[in-house]
Structures are given as C-alpha cells and as structure tokens.
Amino acid sequence: MKRINAILILVAVVLLSSCEKKAEKKPFEEGEFKNWAKTPPMGWNSWDCYGPTVREDEMKANADYMAENLKEYGWEYVVVDIRWFVENTKSGGYNQKDPIYVMDEYGRYLPAVNRFPSAENGKGFKPLADYIHSKGLKFGIHIMRGIPTMAVDKKLPIKGTDGITADQIYSKENQCKWLRDNYTVDASKPGAQEYYNSIFELYADWGVDFIKIDDLSAPIYHEDEVNLIRHAIDHCGRPIVLSTSPGETPLSAANHVSNHANMWRMVNDVWDSWWHISHLSEVSKDWYGYIKPGTWPDCDMIPLGRLSVRGEVGKDRMTNLTKDEQYTLMTLFTIFRSPLFFGGDLPSNDAFTLSLSTNKEVLKMHSESSDVRELFREEGKVALTSKNVSDKLTYLALFNMADESPLDLEVKLSDLGFVGKVKIVNMWTGEDLGVFENDFTQNLAPHASGLYKIEASK
Structure with missing residues (x-):
C-alpha cells in the first residue's frame, strides 16, 4: 500500500510539473512577429458582405469554400469582423442605442451565442476556430481598440491584477467617434498592460491566428496602445498576426507601425467605386519602401464578388466595378504586395471572380517578388x-x-x-x-x- 501511495504521489508531482510547464508561456523575442507573415497574408473577411451581423453558419460556409477552392493558392485566413459580441446588432450601421453586449467577469467580450451557437457555456470562439483549423485554415477576429464602456461602468476587475478595476485604467480622451463601445486604455495606468494581456490570453486559448484592431491608426495614430498590444501578443504564447485599422496611417508613424504590426491600412474602407482604386494608387506610392517580409502596407479588403448581403454600403449586389476595373484592382494589390483579404461572399463567386483569385503566375509574383517601385x-x-x-x-x-x-x-x-x-x-x-x-x-x-x-x- 505504501508503495502504491508513493507511486500515486510521484504521478501527481509529474502531472503538476507538466501542467506548470504548460502554463508557462515563453515570450517571443523582439521582432519575432515578423516571421509570422513572411509573405503578404491572404484570406477572407466578413465585413464587406455581412457588416457587423455575420453568423457562425456563414463563417463556416466561407471557410468551406476557401478550403475547397482557394487554399491551394495560398489563401488561408478566415476572419470574423466587427461586433461579434453584440446580440442585437444590425446592418446598415451600428445599433448604438441599446446594444446587448456579451462579456465575461473580467470585462472581456465573448461571442454572442444567438449568432455563434458553438460559443455556448463560455466556450468562446474555440469551437469555430477548431472547425476552421480542421480545414487546414487559420482563424481571425476583429476588435476595437480600448476597454468596454460596460466594463468601466460596472467596475469589473482586470484579470492578473491585485484589485485593479476597469474604471481605473480608462480615459474618455480620443474615444472612437464612430463606434462608442469602448473607451481608450490609458497606458500610463497600472493595470493597462494587464488588461490587454488578459484579452490576448483569452484569444490565444481560443486558437486565434490573426487579429484586426480598429481605430488604431486614424484620425490619430495610437502609439501607446499599439505598444500595449504588441507586448500582449508577444507574451500570449501564440503567434497572432496583427493588422492595424483603419487608415490613413500617417507616414510619420511608418517606422513605429512597421516595427509593431504585420500589416497596416493606408486608406479608409475600400469599396467597389473607381475613385477608391484611383485614391489607393496615389496613396500607395509613399509606402513602397516599407514593403518588407513580415510587415506590409495594406490596401484594405478586395471588394469583388457578391457584396453587402447585409453590408454597410449599398444593397446586395455583385461588385459595381467593370471587368477592366477588377483587373486593375487585382493588378495593383498584387504587384504592390498588399495583403489580400477577399470581401465578397465566397460561395456566391462566379467563374470570373474565382479566376481573379487563382492565377498562379500572379500570386507567385505577389508572394515572391521584391523591389517594388x-x-x-x-x-x-x-x-x-x-x-x-x-x-x-x-x-x-x-x-x-x-x-x-x-x-x-x-x-x-x-x-x-x-x-x-x-x-x-x-x-x-x-x-x-x-x-x-x-x-x-x-x-x-x-x-x-x-x-x-x-x-x-x-
């Protein structure tokens, strides 16, 4: 009996040691994040066709299409865009009158179960991420810069601190003007870094591979919060590609953003109008020198195929761009080596739209070229x-x-x-x-x- 007890104790010690080692998250080395996107990231984002209303079944349908038709060409990220944590969201704008937020006891947003059923019982996005990973793809989410106003109002505790609450780390200064879900995180306050650490710890546990963070670059560049985010990602234990949004990212911030993010927007949202392409052509000329492995100036999403199923600009439609203009957009994006994130509903693609995304010679240029000028x-x-x-x-x-x-x-x-x-x-x-x-x-x-x-x- 003593021998059995000794063995059980030994097994318990080994298991405890193993758990402790698993819990230890070795920080990534400075600049290591540039190895996570050596070529421009390619994927699909829900914004252009579903705005803030996308559902789990629609995410899976687009992932299925990508796995079957695009994965072999290098397309791999499937990204849930804005406000996945609001139960009563709407298309054609944001419900800012009476939003029903979903979050945990630490003020961290959770997926709305009425739109993402697999997130029930606190599972978060892990089941959806697991589904997308099972297809050989990668999973991404969108968040807004800052800390939820509801977490501040309720004085929710910041995980990883000794009694610091959300109302002690926020500032109303520079709050996002077009979406009022969050307040600014004051980087000078104790607990600020811990808040960002806590949300990226959660995202890492879910299996997030990519994050698009909004309201970081314009109308001002939020350098302090970018620093907090970079530190949090580097200490979360999982490589997570960072995309800052929206533009226009100021050229004065070029050195900082290229040393903290994998991709950053040069312009505001790009839609299926010629002037958007013309404007991109003008703006992009200032960014050629920053096109480097691991850090990419970003032309924004590709507004091709079926747009605005429940989107923000216009009605449900196939892109308004002519075929010549579609070629021009794809030619500009690919020779410039912008990240490529398709915006239209993938299962609705016609043969021509698919052909723009599967030209091997063009995509080889996009991934392997250098010295863009x-x-x-x-x-x-x-x-x-x-x-x-x-x-x-x-x-x-x-x-x-x-x-x-x-x-x-x-x-x-x-x-x-x-x-x-x-x-x-x-x-x-x-x-x-x-x-x-x-x-x-x-x-x-x-x-x-x-x-x-x-x-x-x-």
Whole structure:
C-alpha cells in the first residue's frame, strides 16, 4: 500500500510539473512577429458582405469554400469582423442605442451565442476556430481598440491584477467617434498592460491566428496602445498576426507601425467605386519602401464578388466595378504586395471572380517578388515594376487611370535593366506577346491595366 501511495504521489508531482510547464508561456523575442507573415497574408473577411451581423453558419460556409477552392493558392485566413459580441446588432450601421453586449467577469467580450451557437457555456470562439483549423485554415477576429464602456461602468476587475478595476485604467480622451463601445486604455495606468494581456490570453486559448484592431491608426495614430498590444501578443504564447485599422496611417508613424504590426491600412474602407482604386494608387506610392517580409502596407479588403448581403454600403449586389476595373484592382494589390483579404461572399463567386483569385503566375509574383517601385506617373499613365530575383524575372504593371481616353503606355526596356531582346508574357491571360527590343508599348482603355512577365530572350 505504501508503495502504491508513493507511486500515486510521484504521478501527481509529474502531472503538476507538466501542467506548470504548460502554463508557462515563453515570450517571443523582439521582432519575432515578423516571421509570422513572411509573405503578404491572404484570406477572407466578413465585413464587406455581412457588416457587423455575420453568423457562425456563414463563417463556416466561407471557410468551406476557401478550403475547397482557394487554399491551394495560398489563401488561408478566415476572419470574423466587427461586433461579434453584440446580440442585437444590425446592418446598415451600428445599433448604438441599446446594444446587448456579451462579456465575461473580467470585462472581456465573448461571442454572442444567438449568432455563434458553438460559443455556448463560455466556450468562446474555440469551437469555430477548431472547425476552421480542421480545414487546414487559420482563424481571425476583429476588435476595437480600448476597454468596454460596460466594463468601466460596472467596475469589473482586470484579470492578473491585485484589485485593479476597469474604471481605473480608462480615459474618455480620443474615444472612437464612430463606434462608442469602448473607451481608450490609458497606458500610463497600472493595470493597462494587464488588461490587454488578459484579452490576448483569452484569444490565444481560443486558437486565434490573426487579429484586426480598429481605430488604431486614424484620425490619430495610437502609439501607446499599439505598444500595449504588441507586448500582449508577444507574451500570449501564440503567434497572432496583427493588422492595424483603419487608415490613413500617417507616414510619420511608418517606422513605429512597421516595427509593431504585420500589416497596416493606408486608406479608409475600400469599396467597389473607381475613385477608391484611383485614391489607393496615389496613396500607395509613399509606402513602397516599407514593403518588407513580415510587415506590409495594406490596401484594405478586395471588394469583388457578391457584396453587402447585409453590408454597410449599398444593397446586395455583385461588385459595381467593370471587368477592366477588377483587373486593375487585382493588378495593383498584387504587384504592390498588399495583403489580400477577399470581401465578397465566397460561395456566391462566379467563374470570373474565382479566376481573379487563382492565377498562379500572379500570386507567385505577389508572394515572391521584391523591389517594388514606380517607373512613372504622368497624365493618367502609371507604371510599376518589381523583380523575382531567383527566377530572373521582371514584372511590369501598366495602368490607364484616365476616365475617358484610351492611352498608349510606353516603357523603355533599359529602365527595367534590360539590354537587348526580351520575351514578354501577359500574366493574366498567359499569352506570349513575343520578343521586344528597346521599348514596349500597350494601348489601354480607360481604367484598364496590363500585367506582364519579362525575361531576357535567349
């Protein structure tokens, strides 16, 4: 009997030691987060088609489509966007009159069970994350910067502190103007870091791989809260890709954001209007130097396919962009190496929309190229280029940004570093355009573009 008791004690000690080791979360090293997105992240986000109203069945339907049709091309993130913690949310705006929030005893939002049934009994997003992971995909969520106003009003305790409550770490200064769910977290207050630590501990336990955090970059850049978030992610024990939102992120914050986030927005929300694409083209030229492995300037979501099923802008529709404009959007996003997050309802895709997301040559350029730069921008004519060093390829994107007239866009091949003859292929169609020397000219309709692969001709 003594021997049996001794064995049981030994087993208990081993199990306790194992649990303690499991509980220990070794912090990631400074800058290690840049290894979590060495190529621009690619996925789907619920915002463009479902606004703040997306349900679990819709998340699963889009994940199923991605697993079957897009995963082999590099698409992997499935992201629940805004206000998943509100029971009585609505489309076409936000219910800010009488929102019913769901949160735990520590002031941390939980999924609304009437929209996400698998979250019942405090399970949170873990069952949904497990489902998406079972498909070989990754799971993401959206949150707002700050601490819930309800947690402040109720003076809820901050997990990981000795009696500090939510009302002791908040500030009404710089509260988000367009959504009043949260207050600013005052980074100077004891308990501020612990609050962010507590929510990322929860997200890590759920299995979150990606987080989009809103109201961080505009109208002001919230450097103090970005620091709190970076520290919390690095100490949560799970790699979580960080996307800051929305834009326009100020250029004055470029060095800081590129050392704290994996991706950051350059503009506000992009929708299916030509002026959004034109504006992106102008803004992006200031960010070429920050396109680096692990940290990516972000063009925002891709407003293609079926939009606004219950969305925020316009009625249920297929994208308003013409086919030329859709090619132009995808050409700009891919040669710029922006993260790619499809916004339309994936199961509603037609063959053309799917083809824009599954062109292997274009996606190879997107993931493997480097040295993105502008050749010229003049009178509606824009030319961008990049290289694939390992394959000895040069990429060229030509854009007619004018509204009315077709334009001839001419590129001197010497400006691309070529001497002698080159072979040029249309990357969207796969058509071999032939051998060229000295220069290359294409006539493009208004709002149209061309994307080409160039290599020295033998």
